Amino acid sequence: MAELNKVRLVVVDDDPLVRAGLLMILGGAEDVEVVGEASDGHDAVDVVVRARPDVVLMDIRMPRMDGLAATRRLRDRGSPARVIVLTTFDTDELVLTALREGAAGFLLKDTRPADIVAAVRRVALGEPMLSPSVTSRLIAVATRQGDGSRQRKARALLARLTEREREVARAVAEGLSNAEIADSLHLGLATVKTHVGSVFAKLEVTNRVQVSRYVHDAASVSEADEA
Amino acid sequence: MAELNKVRLVVVDDDPLVRAGLLMILGGAEDVEVVGEASDGHDAVDVVVRARPDVVLMDIRMPRMDGLAATRRLRDRGSPARVIVLTTFDTDELVLTALREGAAGFLLKDTRPADIVAAVRRVALGEPMLSPSVTSRLIAVATRQGDGSRQRKARALLARLTEREREVARAVAEGLSNAEIADSLHLGLATVKTHVGSVFAKLEVTNRVQVSRYVHDAASVSEADEA
DNA sequence: GGCCTTCTCCACCCCGAGGTGGAGGCGGTC
DNA sequence: GACCGCCTCCACCTCGGGGTGGAGAAGGCC
Numbered sequence: 001m002a003e004l005n006k007v008r009l010v011v012v013d014d015d016p017l018v019r020a021g022l023l024m025i026l027g028g029a030e031d032v033e034v035v036g037e038a039s040d041g042h043d044a045v046d047v048v049v050r051a052r053p054d055v056v057l058m059d060i061r062m063p064r065m066d067g068l069a070a071t072r073r074l075r076d077r078g079s080p081a082r083v084i085v086l087t088t089f090d091t092d093e094l095v096l097t098a099l100r101e102g103a104a105g106f107l108l109k110d111t112r113p114a115d116i117v118a119a120v121r122r123v124a125l126g127e128p129m130l131s132p133s134v135t136s137r138l139i140a141v142a143t144r145q146g147d148g149s150r151q152r153k154a155r156a157l158l159a160r161l162t163e164r165e166r167e168v169a170r171a172v173a174e175g176l177s178n179a180e181i182a183d184s185l186h187l188g189l190a191t192v193k194t195h196v197g198s199v200f201a202k203l204e205v206t207n208r209v210q211v212s213r214y215v216h217d218a219a220s221v222s223e224a225d226e227a
Numbered sequence: 228m229a230e231l232n233k234v235r236l237v238v239v240d241d242d243p244l245v246r247a248g249l250l251m252i253l254g255g256a257e258d259v260e261v262v263g264e265a266s267d268g269h270d271a272v273d274v275v276v277r278a279r280p281d282v283v284l285m286d287i288r289m290p291r292m293d294g295l296a297a298t299r300r301l302r303d304r305g306s307p308a309r310v311i312v313l314t315t316f317d318t319d320e321l322v323l324t325a326l327r328e329g330a331a332g333f334l335l336k337d338t339r340p341a342d343i344v345a346a347v348r349r350v351a352l353g354e355p356m357l358s359p360s361v362t363s364r365l366i367a368v369a370t371r372q373g374d375g376s377r378q379r380k381a382r383a384l385l386a387r388l389t390e391r392e393r394e395v396a397r398a399v400a401e402g403l404s405n406a407e408i409a410d411s412l413h414l415g416l417a418t419v420k421t422h423v424g425s426v427f428a429k430l431e432v433t434n435r436v437q438v439s440r441y442v443h444d445a446a447s448v449s450e451a452d453e454a
Numbered sequence: 455g456g457c458c459t460t461c462t463c464c465a466c467c468c469c470g471a472g473g474t475g476g477a478g479g480c481g482g483t484c
Numbered sequence: 485g486a487c488c489g490c491c492t493c494c495a496c497c498t499c500g501g502g503g504t505g506g507a508g509a510a511g512g513c514c
Contacts, residue, residue, distance in 0.1 A: 099366050099370050132355060135365075136354075138366065138369050142365050142369040143323060143327045162489085162490060162491085165490095175436040177470070177471090187491095187492075188492070190495090191492050193471085194493075206472085207472085208435075209401075209402040209436055212436045213439065404501090405500070406500080415463055417464055420502075420503095421461085422462095423501085434501085434502085435502095
């Protein structure tokens with residue numbers, strides 16, 4: 001039973017020493033079975049597809065294909081393997097890209113061996129696992145935009161518009177001219193101008209760029225207002 | 228020495244049973260010292276200010292003042308205490324609000340006792356600590372906006388602008404008129420018009436609303452371009 | 455020296471944006 | 485019925501946005 005529930009793992013790193021170290025660490029855990037290795041992203045995709053692991057420990061900087069591209073490739077191929085990115089650096093750029101590509105974990109290479117093993121187990125269960133500094137970065141990113149107050153104000157003001165006015169405001173925010181708006185909404189030019197004027201008055205602005213800002217402020221963070 | 232390094236903790240929850248449970252769990256850890264308790268947010272602020280704990284375990288739903296408001300109040304007062312929010316629910320709204328108010332941790336109440344103790348220790352060291360499901364939500368939020376491709380395109384295009392042109396583009400995106408831009412950058416009106424024209428050409432747009440979109444697209448997610 | 459880019463500014467033009475003051479129809483409320 | 489809000493559209497006006505085609509100065513590159 002315990003045998004059947006072993007976590008199947010593939011280790012990917014271009015440095016033989018790092019691979020050896022990881023094998024040592026993870027080989028010691030009796031609930032983990034290393035079912036494959038690769039030394040670059042290209043091989044990694046092949047190995048993962050064949051070995052069907054539960055979890056992949058994936059280095060980022062590698063020759064031929066880096067770990068992020070490999071992760072994306074695995075997603076594209078529908079592989080169910082959960083990827084833990086293992087790297088030395090944790091810039092916002094890397095973290096966000098990795099998570100967008102579908103990585104379930106992001107560990108720094110200075111993570112203690114016991115924590116690496118714990119991460120493999122947790123990720124195998126479908127939970128995410130990030131190094132503390134990565135979590136901090138993620139918090140910074142997630143809380144940065146959407147300070148909330150500006151968004152709420154924008155949404156409150158937009159709520160005062162009539163349905164038609166909101167449509168027009170959205171079109172204005174897209175950068176359309178009055179004529180284009182009239183066309184796309186099947187209205188007369190004069191009608192559009194009237195609505196635009198009402199929008200200006202209700203939002204208390206004097207030009208369309210400011211309308212654009214309100215609309216985009218209100219749209220950000222809030223998931224899918226209307227279909 | 229070990230005595231001196233004890234983590235000073237305050238426990239805040241309106242349910243006496245929950246408080247008792249937490250005290251039991253954390254009292255068992257010899258490197259944690261509970262230096263105060265409170266049963267609502269209002270009292271919590273007082274207790275924390277007097278007891279000067281390193282860490283606060285803070286319930287959200289409480290009478291008089293909820294945990295989020297209390298956390299904000301502590302931040303406003305400049306308290307160095309790190310707050311771990313402890314709650315039953317983990318909606319995007321709650322998680323983001325808590326983190327914005329400066330919470331260092333966000334744990335669900337079904338967290339195992341040992342993990343609660345571990346969280347207190349980690350947070351005391353300045354690291355964040357989130358429950359797995361909270362981490363998942365955060366990842367969803369952080370990766371949602373910024374699908375990346377649009378942002379990268381916007382940034383790439385903006386990078387082709389000269390320094391001056393970028394300044395002008397930013398001003399345009401703020402909704403300023405040419406005259407206002409000329410004023411704020413100490414330029415002639417004609418100069419501004421020239422720059423605006425160049426910006427249009429390089430961004431391949433025909434009006435300022437579209438410039439605004441590029442600038443805001445590029446700005447989102449990216450941290451503080453230039454001071 | 456030439457050649458490039460960047461920044462500054464000019465004149466001239468046209469049209470769309472934005473403001474003012476209307477109108478009529480349509481649906482709901484008192 | 486009278487009233488009100490929303491949607492539709494009109495005429496008229498002004499001014500700023502946006503396009504064209506310049507110019508001169510400063511700095512970097514070959």
